[in-house]
Structure formats: C-alpha cells, structure tokens
Amino acid sequence: MINVAVLGYGVVGSGVVEIIKKNCESISQKAGQEIRVKKILDIRDFDDTCPDKALITKNPEEIFGDDSINIVVETIGGAKIAYEYTKRALECGKHVVTSNKELIATYGPELLKIAKNNNINYLFEASVGGGIPIIRPLNRCLAANEIYSIVGILNGTTNYILTQMKKDGKDFDVALKEAQKNGYAEANPTADIEGHDSCRKIAILSSIAYNEFVDYKNIYTEGISKITLTDIKYAESLNASIKLVAMSEKVGDKIVARVSPAIVDKDNPLYNVEDVFNAIVVKGDAIGEAMFYGRGAGKLPTASAVVADIIEIVKHWGSCGGYDWNVAEGSNVIDIMETKAKYLVRIKTDNESEAKELVNSLYGNVEWLKPLKVQQKDELAFVTENILEKEHKEKFEVISNSEAVRELVNTIRIL
Amino acid sequence: MINVAVLGYGVVGSGVVEIIKKNCESISQKAGQEIRVKKILDIRDFDDTCPDKALITKNPEEIFGDDSINIVVETIGGAKIAYEYTKRALECGKHVVTSNKELIATYGPELLKIAKNNNINYLFEASVGGGIPIIRPLNRCLAANEIYSIVGILNGTTNYILTQMKKDGKDFDVALKEAQKNGYAEANPTADIEGHDSCRKIAILSSIAYNEFVDYKNIYTEGISKITLTDIKYAESLNASIKLVAMSEKVGDKIVARVSPAIVDKDNPLYNVEDVFNAIVVKGDAIGEAMFYGRGAGKLPTASAVVADIIEIVKHWGSCGGYDWNVAEGSNVIDIMETKAKYLVRIKTDNESEAKELVNSLYGNVEWLKPLKVQQKDELAFVTENILEKEHKEKFEVISNSEAVRELVNTIRIL
Numbered sequence: 147m148i149n150v151a152v153l154g155y156g157v158v159g160s161g162v163v164e165i166i167k168k169n170c171e172s173i174s175q176k177a178g179q180e181i182r183v184k185k186i187l188d189i190r191d192f193d194d195t196c197p198d199k200a201l202i203t204k205n206p207e208e209i210f211g212d213d214s215i216n217i218v219v220e221t222i223g224g225a226k227i228a229y230e231y232t233k234r235a236l237e238c239g240k241h242v243v244t245s246n247k248e249l250i251a252t253y254g255p256e257l258l259k260i261a262k263n264n265n266i267n268y269l270f271e272a273s274v275g276g277g278i279p280i281i282r283p284l285n286r287c288l289a290a291n292e293i294y295s296i297v298g299i300l301n302g303t304t305n306y307i308l309t310q311m312k313k314d315g316k317d318f319d320v321a322l323k324e325a326q327k328n329g330y331a332e333a334n335p336t337a338d339i340e341g342h343d344s345c346r347k348i349a350i351l352s353s354i355a356y357n358e359f360v361d362y363k364n365i366y367t368e369g370i371s372k373i374t375l376t377d378i379k380y381a382e383s384l385n386a387s388i389k390l391v392a393m394s395e396k397v398g399d400k401i402v403a404r405v406s407p408a409i410v411d412k413d414n415p416l417y418n419v420e421d422v423f424n425a426i427v428v429k430g431d432a433i434g435e436a437m438f439y440g441r442g443a444g445k446l447p448t449a450s451a452v453v454a455d456i457i458e459i460v461k462h463w464g465s466c467g468g469y470d471w472n473v474a475e476g477s478n479v480i481d482i483m484e485t486k487a488k489y490l491v492r493i494k495t496d497n498e499s500e501a502k503e504l505v506n507s508l509y510g511n512v513e514w515l516k517p518l519k520v521q522q523k524d525e526l527a528f529v530t531e532n533i534l535e536k537e538h539k540e541k542f543e544v545i546s547n548s549e550a551v552r553e554l555v556n557t558i559r560i561l
Numbered sequence: 562m563i564n565v566a567v568l569g570y571g572v573v574g575s576g577v578v579e580i581i582k583k584n585c586e587s588i589s590q591k592a593g594q595e596i597r598v599k600k601i602l603d604i605r606d607f608d609d610t611c612p613d614k615a616l617i618t619k620n621p622e623e624i625f626g627d628d629s630i631n632i633v634v635e636t637i638g639g640a641k642i643a644y645e646y647t648k649r650a651l652e653c654g655k656h657v658v659t660s661n662k663e664l665i666a667t668y669g670p671e672l673l674k675i676a677k678n679n680n681i682n683y684l685f686e687a688s689v690g691g692g693i694p695i696i697r698p699l700n701r702c703l704a705a706n707e708i709y710s711i712v713g714i715l716n717g718t719t720n721y722i723l724t725q726m727k728k729d730g731k732d733f734d735v736a737l738k739e740a741q742k743n744g745y746a747e748a749n750p751t752a753d754i755e756g757h758d759s760c761r762k763i764a765i766l767s768s769i770a771y772n773e774f775v776d777y778k779n780i781y782t783e784g785i786s787k788i789t790l791t792d793i794k795y796a797e798s799l800n801a802s803i804k805l806v807a808m809s810e811k812v813g814d815k816i817v818a819r820v821s822p823a824i825v826d827k828d829n830p831l832y833n834v835e836d837v838f839n840a841i842v843v844k845g846d847a848i849g850e851a852m853f854y855g856r857g858a859g860k861l862p863t864a865s866a867v868v869a870d871i872i873e874i875v876k877h878w879g880s881c882g883g884y885d886w887n888v889a890e891g892s893n894v895i896d897i898m899e900t901k902a903k904y905l906v907r908i909k910t911d912n913e914s915e916a917k918e919l920v921n922s923l924y925g926n927v928e929w930l931k932p933l934k935v936q937q938k939d940e941l942a943f944v945t946e947n948i949l950e951k952e953h954k955e956k957f958e959v960i961s962n963s964e965a966v967r968e969l970v971n972t973i974r975i976l
Contacts, residue, residue, distance in 0.1 A: 168846075169707055286694075290865040415854065434855065450705040453704070456705075
C-alpha cells in the first residue's frame with residue numbers, strides 16, 4: 147500500500163483525489179500496489195459537502211512527520227510555500243509529484259538535485275500541456291534523438307481568445323471577458339495573456355530536451371494584448387493564423403528561445419489547433435517531426451498527469467528516474483537581438499509613395515500586401531525578409547521617426 | 562557497459578546500430594551506462610562497404626551463448642524465426658526490444674508472460690506509429706485514465722496513396738505505383754493496402770489501452786483498393802476526406818474494433834493528417850482527447866523508438882515494467898454485424914425515381930447528395946442513418962438485387 151498526501155485542495159489537487167478514488171482498481175493494477183490518499187493539506191475550512199473532508203488537515207506536521215506517507219503531491223502553486231514544502235518533503239525522503247510550472251522553472255535544478263541525492267523522484271508531467279503526455283515522451287520516448295527544436299501552443303487561455311477573435315470577429319477585450327466568464331481565464335489574466343505562463347513552460351521543455359537548465363528569465367516574452375482584429379485579417383490574407391507561439395531551438399551549444407504572437411501558415415500543424423487546445427511540435431534528428439496535442443489545462447486532464455507520475459514512481463519503486471539539469475555558467479540563451487526573424491509590419495502614412503520608398507530603401511526587398519477590405523486608406527502593410535532582430539529594431543525606429551510614416555501600427559513575427 | 566545484439570540488419574536494424582553510434586554520448590548519459598552494439602545477426606553476406614561488417618555473424622549461438630549480451634533487438638520481422646529467437650532470448654534472461662508488430666499481435670501474451678516470469682522486459686514501442694511515442698504514453702502517461710477509444714491513421718503507405726489521389730487527382734493504381742517508386746510501398750503492397758498492417762497495430766494499441774489481449778484476427782478489416790477518385794470527390798462535397806481509419810472502442814466489457822476506409826470530417830483532427838504521416842487520437846475519462854502525430858514509418862524514426870526502449874530498460878535496470886495481457890475466453894471483440902455505422906452509398910440506376918423510392922422505403926430517412934460535376938448521369942448517392950451493420954448488409958442486398966438499381970457502386974463508412 148502506497149500512501150499519498152496532497153498539498154493544496156484546489157482545482158488540480160481535488161482532481162487528483164477524485165481520479166485516485168474513481169479509477170482506484172485499474173490504477174492499483176497498473177502500479178502493482180494499492181494507492182490511496184491518506185491526507186490532504188489545506189488551510190481553508192471545508193463544509194460537510196466536501197467529499198474528502200475527513201482527510202483534510204491544516205497541520206503540515208501530520209504529513210511530514212508521517213513515515214507511512216511515501217509520496218507527496220504538491221498542487222499549491224507559486225514558488226513560496228510550495229518551494230518550502232517541496233524541499234522539506236524531498237529532504238524527508240518522500241517522492242514529490244507536482245503540476246507547479248512556476249516552481250520547476252524557478253527552483254528546478256536545486257529541487258531535482260535534492261531528489262537525486264536522496265534517490266527519490268521529483269516528477270512534473272502535469273506542469274506542461276495539462277493532460278498531454280509531453281515531459282516523459284520528450285525525456286524517455288525521444289531519448290535516442292538529438293532534439294533540434296520545440297515549437298508549441300502552450301497556453302489554452304490565449305489560444306481560446308485568439309480563436310474567438312478569428313472565428314467570431316470579437317475584439318480582444320470582448321474575447322478576454324468571455325474567456326473569463328467561461329472559466330478559461332483568471333480574474334487577473336496577466337500571466338496568460340502576457341505570455342509568462344508559456345515562457346515558464348517552454349523553459350521546462352527546453353531544459354529537458356537539451357539536457358541543461360534553461361532559465362525562463364532569459365527567454366524573450368511578448369503577449370497577445372496588442373493583437374487586433376485587423377492583424378488577424380492580415381494573417382488570413384496570408385493564409386495564416388495568429389497564435390501565441392513558444393519556441394526554442396538548439397543552435398550550436400546555445401539556445402534560441404522566445405514567446406510571442408506569430409503568424410502561423412496554414413500548412414503548419416499548429417494552424418489547426420484551436421480553442422483551449424495545446425500542441426507541441428518536436429523535431430529531432432531521428433524522429434523527424436512529432437506532434438502532441440490535447441487539452442492543455444483543466445482539472446481532470448492535469449490531475450490525470452499527476453496520477454500518471456504517481457503510478458510511474460510506484461511501478462519503478464526504488465529506481466530513481468530523475469533528471470539532471472546542468473546549470474550553465476552565464477546565460478545559455480542567445481540574446482533575442484542576435485536572432486533572426488521575419489515580420490509583418492503595418493504602418494499609417496499620409497504619403498504612400500514616400501513611405502514605400504523609405505521602407506524599400508531600409509529593407510531592400512519587402513513584399514507589399516494587398517489592401518484589406520477592413521483596412522483604412524492611410525494604411526500599408528508589408529512582410530520583411532528574415533534578418534537579425536537588432537536590425538529590425540533599428541529599421542522600426544527609423545520608420546517610427548520618419549515624417550513619411552505617421553504611425554508604426556504593429557509588428558508581428560512570422561513563424 | 563550494456564551490450565546489445567541486433568537480430569536482422571535490415572532497414573530498422575541498421576538504423577538502430579546507426580543511432581547508437583551517432584548519439585552514443587547523449588544516449589549513454591540518459592541511460593546512466595554506456596550502451597554498445599556487440600553483435601549483429603544476419604545470414605546475408607555483406608561487403609566491405611558495410612560499416613558494421615566486423616560485428617555481423619551468421620551464428621546465433623554467438624549471441625544466445627554470450628552472457629555479456631544483456632539486450633537483444635529483434636528486427637527480423639515476421640512471426641517464424643523471429644518468434645523462435647525472441648522466445649530463446651527471453652528464456653536466456655535477455656531483455657528483448659522489437660519493432661515487429663506481427664509477432665506482438667500474434668504471440669504477445671505468451672512472450673510477455675515469459676518475460677514477466679524471468680523478470681525482464683519485452684518492449685515494442687516501435688511496433689506502432691514508427692517514431693511517434695504512443696505505446697509508452699498509452700501505458701504510462703495515460704495510466705490514470707480509463708481509455709474509452711482509440712482512432713487512428715496507422716499506415717503511412719495508404720495515407721500517402723489517398724493523399725496523392727485527393728491532391729493530384731491520381732487514380733489508385735497510379736498513386737500506388739508512385740508510392741512504390743518512392744519507397745513508401747513494398748513490391749507486394751497487400752499488407753498495407755488491404756489494411757492488415759493497420760489491423761495488427763490497432764490490436765496492439767487496444768490490448769494496452771484496455772489491459773487485455775485483443776486478437777487481431779477478430780478485428781474486421783477492409784482496405785482501400787476499392788476507393789476511387791469519385792469516392793474522394795463525394796467526400797470533398799461533404800467537406801471531408803477519405804482515410805484508412807483503424808479504431809477501437811470499449812463498450813461495456815467488450816470492444817468494438819475495425820479497420821476500414823472512412824469519410825473523415827474537416828473538423829476531425831485526423832482530416833489534416835496527410836502523406837506518410839500517422840496520427841492517433843486517444844479518448845480517456847480524465848484527459849478528454851489527446852492526439853499523437855508524426856512519421857509512422859521509416860528507418861530512423863522507427864529505430865529511434867527501438868533505442869528509446871533500450872534506454873528505458875537500462876535506466877530502470879532490474880525493474881521490470883512489463884505488460885499484463887489477460888487473454889479473454891472467447892472473443893472480446895463484438896461481431897462487426899452487431900456494431901453500428903453510417904454510410905455513404907453510391908448506386909447506378911436507369912430509373913431515378915424508382916431507385917429513390919426503394920432507398921427511402923428501406924432506410925426511412927436518408928440524405929440525398931447533390932450530383933457532382935464528375936458524376937455520371939445514371940448515378941445517385943446518399944448518406945444513411947447510423948444503424949446496425951447487419952441491417953445495412955440486408956438493405957445493401959435488397960438494393961443490389963432490385964431492378965430499380967443497376968449497380969451498388971460503393972459503400973464507405975462515415976466516421
């Protein structure tokens with residue numbers, strides 16, 4: 147019998163308890179031992195309608211001091227008390243399973259080291275892609291590959307908003323409110339819409355794929371709050387969609403990584419990923435291209451990934467399948483200014499010929515887009531060549547300050 | 562140091578040797594021990610251009626009699642000598658890794674039992690979906706789920722042919738010849754185009770998902786050789802594509818399973834799977850829907866899955882992560898006649914009103930399709946309701962034998 151304690155009876159934590167109870171028989175069969183939840187830590191008060199009230203305690207000592215508890219599930223979130231409890235559990239020799247991407251992205255190397263030194267596991271399949279199996283496939287199933295790149299839609303909230311804008315012609319603010327109403331976005335949506343959530347996730351995936359810690363703080367991150375319906379129409383005119391894309395790529399012994407809105411062509415498998423779905427495309431030297439797709443969030447999908455990690459630990463009891471995250475000296479992520487990109491650029495001008503002349507003189511060669519039906523008369527749009535970000539930045543600055551151009555409306559990367 | 566022997570130096574076997582040599586350092590790091598190929602068994606003669614000539618032997622005793630060889634890779638194929646050698650290796654206490662779907666689908670329960678009794682592993686990630694991680698994700702990552710269904714495009718050859726027909730308007734025979742020319746189809750393409758390959762693969766996936774052996778011989782199987790360009794045009798008029806779909810679904814304690822061409826709607830994630838790509842959609846009670854997508858065949862993708870299994874064994878040395886395939890008494894697959902389906906039906910008639918009257922009287926309610934541009938004047942097509950196969954069969958018989966209908970041209974399931 148394996149005893150599990152769940153720290154934090156929120157959405158994911160209560161889902162973990164629910165799944166272990168519901169699929170108890172098949173889970174125990176697959177794990178080779180019976181698994182049960184012995185204690186739940188939560189400081190809130192629960193009334194009698196809570197089905198797990200009898201297991202809930204406010205006292206962490208009932209968990210850390212109980213040697214019969216072998217596995218701790220951390221679903222508190224954040225990187226403060228969750229950090230403290232995770233460290234303590236690992237130091238007590240308890241395996242820890244989590245869905246907490248912030249904690250892994252911030253303290254991953256330290257916590258994984260403690261786990262390794264204690265010959266126990268610290269697993270986090272649920273931290274990226276909700277229920278989509280991605281961490282273990284990357285680490286195990288694709289282990290024979292040198293991974294070249296990871297490109298994904300890692301945040302369901304922003305993908306839902308962008309899908310609503312495209313399908314129903316809703317403005318960003320309206321689509322965001324609807325996402326909040328439907329429970330797909332939080333009251334404070336910053337972490338999602340500004341790309342911070344995707345940034346932590348691509349940092350975790352990259353750390354696994356390239357076998358060294360990639361610090362999320364070094365990853366350039368741009369959200370979707372500046373994307374308008376007109377931008378989406380331009381993307382459509384290019385047979386493409388706008389998605390919040392998180393990517394990383396191995397270049398020599400460094401990594402190129404970024405999170406930003408990107409224009410995704412119809413032929414790209416990410417083009418068809420809509421609503422709250424996530425998808426991750428992995429390229430490796432042997433496998434070529436593989437994609438993993440599914441619901442990237444939600445109570446039961448995420449909880450099912452947590453429970454899968456528990457089963458894995460129990461099945462291979464005594465064998466530690468931990469990760470080594472070497473921490474590079476200095477940043478292993480190439481400065482975004484030294485990476486290349488191709489842009490859609492929208493400008494407003496009162497003097498079309500002068501503006502075009504300026505742009506052509508700056509870029510040498512751009513593709514001018516046909517005017518859209520929705521477009522205002524004073525607007526022009528073009529697609530640049532693939533050049534260094536720092537060169538784009540200089541050119542955007544010249545465009546912004548030129549008298550021929552009244553406004554640099556928006557610039558969006560092309561994937 | 563872990564010594565590996567490879568049985569069969571064909572496409573996949575030579576790929577395994579190539580990957581182990583090429584990615585040696587990272588593979589050994591991930592596995593925690595150095596892995597090397599010590600011997601290769603192949604009865605053919607190889608000249609000096611073969612990079613692995615020094616390792617090749619024709620004498621199996623050099624492998625089975627060598628106690629320093631811990632892992633055997635079986636990439637011979639078929640279920641004769643491969644069966645004999647696999648059994649012998651397992652009985653010698655050597656772990657076995659294979660890409661041989663025929664052997665697993667035929668002798669899986671027996672071989673897995675021998676492995677379990679000897680506390681060693683018999684792994685076969687490469688048997689389905691080439692390099693796409695699917696066996697381990699199904700067994701491990703989705704272990705917390707009760708799996709409801711698996712629906713997939715599991716054969717790259719047929720998907721390539723159907724894509725060529727759709728995209729370039731090629732007839733089946735022309736597309737098949739092109740697939741052969743490009744190395745996507747074998748000289749004898751029967752196993753692929755008649756669905757036998759897909760059948761074995763869905764049997765393997767189902768056995769894992771539902772935790773009991775599903776015998777491929779009980780799965781209804783129909784290939785794509787009768788699919789014509791006109792069928793594809795009809796599918797397009799329904800905003801759909803024709804794909805060779807392998808599926809299984811748990812219904813009570815039985816399983817519905819079949820392989821057949823099917824009309825796949827544009828909204829289905831399988832619709833966009835083209836060329837030699839494979840994709841597998843898994844539905845579970847917790848995860849909802851997840852899809853796995855990638856190259857379903859080819860030397861390096863398949864070999865990379867074999868090597869991942871080797872790494873898994875080495876990483877968890879001493880811990881057996883085997884499968885239990887209970888063998889049900891009698892068939893656990895529901896007779897295809899007792900399952901429900903919806904069809905596109907094409908008929909030829911000299912008397913349209915009589916034919917329509919007959920069909921309406923048989924089905925009560927069908928959706929008559931608008932004539933296609935390519936369609937001949939004497940042809941009608943309709944979509945049926947979802948009813949039992951045996952009822953369809955009766956009705957098709959009546960239609961075939963009726964004087965109002967000259968010919969029942971084709972019937973294709975709608976997914």
